[in-house]
Amino acid sequence: MKMCQTGTKTWCIRITLLMLLIIFFYCFSYYLQRKTGSIKPPPPSRPMCDKWRMQNRWESLKFNITRKRKLFFGMEDFFWRQHNSAFGLPYGIKGMEPLLLKILAGTNSFKMPESIENLECRTCVVIGNGFGIRNHSLGAIIDEHHVIIRLNDAPVRGYEQDVGSKTTMRLFYPESAFYNPNLHNDPDTLQVLVPFKQQDLRWLKEILYNEKRMRKGFWKPPPQIWTATSSQIRVLDPYFLQHTASKLLKIQLTSRGKQKPIHPTTGILAVFMALNYCDEVHVAGFGYPGDQNVKQPIHYYGSTTMKSMKNSYHDLSQETEALKRLEDIGAIKFLHHNS
Template sequence: SGKLPTRKLLFILCIVLVLGFIYYSAWKLHLHVWAPKTLYDKQGFLLKLDEELPPELKLKYGNLSKGACKPGYVAAKMAAIYPKFVKLAPMFLDQNYKRLGKINNYLPPFGVKTQDSIIDVILTATKKYGLDKYLESLKCKRCIVVGNGGVLANKSLGSHIDGYDVVVRLNQAPVSGYEKDVGSKTTLRITYPEGAFQKPKHYENHSLFVLSAFKPQDFKWLRQMVFKEKLVKGFWKSVANYVPREPADMRILNPYFIQEAAFQFIGLPQNNGLMGKGNIPTLGTVAITMALHNCDEVAVAGFGYDLNNPNAPLHYYEPVKMSIMKESWTHNISKEKEFLRKLVKAKVIMDLTNGI
């Protein structure tokens, strides 16, 4: 009689082992047939980036006359493909920046931790924290982020670019002499100390000078530019020692856009929230992230690195070749491209030079 339970136990054990083996094999081969198929990638974006607008957006934007600005379009489209998207993120730091929880927990470049006192000094001097009155009053803002890519050359997009309400330019990309291709209007130029024009003559009149701070030293530098003080050392290359702008025309870009682009959108390594290998987005992607939160429609031009074409020009204004990009320590170009492609595919942004 003692044999029966033993047989039963062996039988059950065999079944458990067989089931275990089947389950393990299926897991190994990713044959989780019974697991629900996920709709989102690991970043939280829809896998199926439909060309079609969701019905409620179709209703809202379908009847607008061709070419009319679509209020709220980018945020609505973004939320449709990335449900975690929250529109509220001011372009520049203002005197309420300490209420922005997400940037107070991180050191630069992802936040403002340890930088309060210097930021307060800068903001007290600049006294202005937004775009100009006219742009702030627009019910619908169309923005273009002009990248520095060689893909911009000989496209004659200048007058088209100038037709946007807000024209964002980056670092030392010149306008003078290239107007036919890149336009002549600059609303804001986003840069950091090592990326800023060193010769005052290159600065356009009437544009905002916007600092994107990557390290504590960058805030010190901006303070020196605001108060026209003598420059401290400690940069990885020579930097501008004078910016021909009044304090009222200087701004600090909200570092939340660096944080969101890096950790949420692109999925770069967090490195405990510190700047490190391959975890900093390019300034272009940071500017696009800023536009997603602050514009109703967003276009880009001059974006996209064709790393398969090492002899292509990297920038529209100098003969440096694409091959130099392969050596980038701070950026992850392929992951970044993946993110920008999602935006283009889902028609969140329009790529005028088809480089992404």
């Protein structure tokens, strides 16, 4: 009996020594790896933006604009100080201050959601309405971004596989507004008005205060009943359209004589706005077919062709070149090659 007990103690001692030796070996190996720098840190739980690199790319654009500028108008912009604007719409609000102040009182909201504002790194994607986004199955990739920006009346339902299902904000003007904003937007989607003319602001005021609608001054009848939630409505500062035109596209802000005015599209404006707000900007669905492709649809929905763009106020080739410059310096990234 004593021999058995003695043998058991011997084995316990041996096992204990072996475990101590193994622990010492792993601790010593870890120390050597740390000392020589061969140990690799665990992979990050989420992708991080290289802010220094992105900031340098932003500065190389020489737009002379700070990312700290707010995207949307707020009451404090007018209530405590005089808002001086050198331009009237669409590049400024000169003469529109009283009208805009009443609109802001009716919406009482001017910020991005705190869940996005508080992010250390904001990834954004601007979804153009171009035909080229079809059949690329980018929906899942698009929905992974923090901020998903859509344009005008581009539909989502029925096209989720290619364009995604989520919408953070939708830029629009009255003629491009959905009669039912909930049809192709999330309940918390920000409805961002891009005011191009006085009638645009007046339309929104009439909607907010349920006033008599004025139908004149629109190239297409806007919704007379618009069911958007007031707390989700924003008004984009025309300052961004001004700099999209003057800095990015080199457009003369005042037309001369009978010369036809040229204005940026909502799409290129959205890209410029995203560059001001996001750390990483992706784009998809940009680009138009060549003039020879008169029968090819220009949108991923509907059957509109290039013929409809014949008398537009946009310089599409100029915008294509601008996007190429942004891509070349790494300021934006295309999600697919056919944009």
